[in-house]
Amino acid sequence: MRAPDASPGTGLRCALLVLGALALGAVGPSPAPAQEDEGVRVGIEYQTGYVPGMAVTGTSGRPALEDVAARVDSILRRDLEYSDRFDMLAVPDSLGSGVGVNYGLWNELGAVWLVSASVTGTPQSPRVRVSLHDITYSRLEEVQSFELPSPGARGFRMAVHRASDAVVRWATGEPGMAATRIAFRRETEQGVSELYTIGSDGRNLRRITSDSSIVYSPAFSPDGSELMYVSYRNGRPAVYIEDLASGESQLLETGQDFNITPTYAPGGDRIMLGQSVGDHTEIFEYELGPLCCRRQITSGGPGDALNPAYSPDGERIAFTANRVGQPQVYVKDVASGSADIVSRYVYGEEGYATSPDWSPTGDRIVYHARVNGVFQIHTVAPDGSNRRVLTSRGENEDPAWAPDGRHVVFASDRGGYRALWILDTVSGRSRRLTVNHVDQMPEWSGSIVPSVSGR
């Protein structure tokens, strides 16, 4: 899918912005805030094709906090840009300072939302007060203060990302995806791979494993504190759970010598994975802590079943199986029932669809399937209806949903080598997340909760 061109209005608005600043500046009186209104507001009602304008201004109370304020401002701005929900307006510094919000001016400049972030406290222990102004209705929509670690500390960016996600939630009523991590595998040399995590904004790259072995299939626990994955570090594919804070990993003693594609249930209390049954692979579920109560979820070989992905309520799974002589994506109730194909299957035609992930909003399943012999990212409703192909450039594989249910991370060779890319399934915009390595099998965490991110 082609990314839309930059809005033709952007340049005009920038010009207007400067003119407006001169014309209205501090002179124009702020219009009185509109009365509280029960009706639907223009800026909140999200419609495909309509992207509301947003401006961000950053201020600091004291010169000592200017650096912090500048960093907060740039992280916020980038996060909101990457949310793909707003048309971010360029704002001259002169407009950022001053007391009070000139709603008339911002309205003239095309802003529907104004985010102002003011940093207070000390450089070691700053806090940011984030306000969201509804320009259309000339009122303060929401305001909240966020404690921040010092800018040099590890949790700083994540704390600001949380403020960004709050803004998205205030403005749209939907979750953001800035305060998240993406885990993936990087080929460090031929046949050797390690796990890494990276922030949703492409910063804070962190190496998780150092085994000089083969790793597969990272999966975050629902709170983002643990990473479950498959490693060959002891010769056979086994499941390990790594505590991301302590860096300690533990072998999951399944008693099986073939363990692939593990995933957490939404509650974090159960897992599913693929294991051998006779000569093929089926999906099994275990309860966690301590590991027990193995039960078989799929049956129907001789083909393999793998890649389980829970629905948000944990009652259904999407998975890959090759029951019809080729891999296809299926959906079934965990408790009972037969499995239904949801990927495109035409008898006698070559097909190949694998690696499903169920969106956190529950309404879409993303997977990759061949189109003209090349893997492309698809989405489909859980009942198999409304199938869409989202990519066409290069080969695109292994998609995973962001917690906002609209962004997808995947591996693509469109840039000449296999890197991770993020696609907004609503606007079709995409951006590169990683560079200069062979990166695969990305998995997106849920929103990282504060107690986890600070460590």
Next chain:
Amino acid sequence: MRRAGVWGGLILLGALGAAACGGNPPPEPEPEPQTTTAPDTADENQARRDSIRREREASELCSRAEAALEAGNYQRARRLFQRAQSEYGGTACARRAESGIAKVAAVETIKERVHFEFDRSRITDEAAETLQAKAEVLREYPKVRITVEGHADERGSLEYNQALGMRRAQATLSYLVDLGLAKNRFSTVSYGEERPLVDASNERAWAQNRRAEFVIENMSAINP
């Protein structure tokens, strides 16, 4: 048998060496090695020295051949054994070479890869022939333990290929067990598309890379 003198020592060593290689009993030692003797005795001495040298060279050749076999360098092992046969006939090593070459052949048969069709784990007719030959050799060496590795080509999904590799390893194992071999001699592992045999992206490479490999876990069961 306690004798002074360089000659006596060398002869003794040579004799022991030959004996150790399963050769002839040690010859009578010379009574007066340093004395100038009649021509025929000198010739005999020369012949003995030659024989000792040949045994020593041949023995070294066998050691290299066996090391090559141990290291998995089968073609080299076979070449060295064959050289021992052709150039050092009559030596202990040459007599051992025959069984050495048989071991090389056994190892090669055990390790011969089998290949699969795209996205399939079915044992093809060609693979079946290979596995039947393998089974015969494995019956001859009943203590050998094997890890069957399943591999996939680079096309397809990474995780799916991990499962496909396992299916290939299991299908291969099932075929061997059906031929009457004990299941507990085998283990299986899948490497998916992680370890291509040929690092290229074309039909020929893919066909080579869709395979099962056979790793001998205890070479000592073949080459004690």
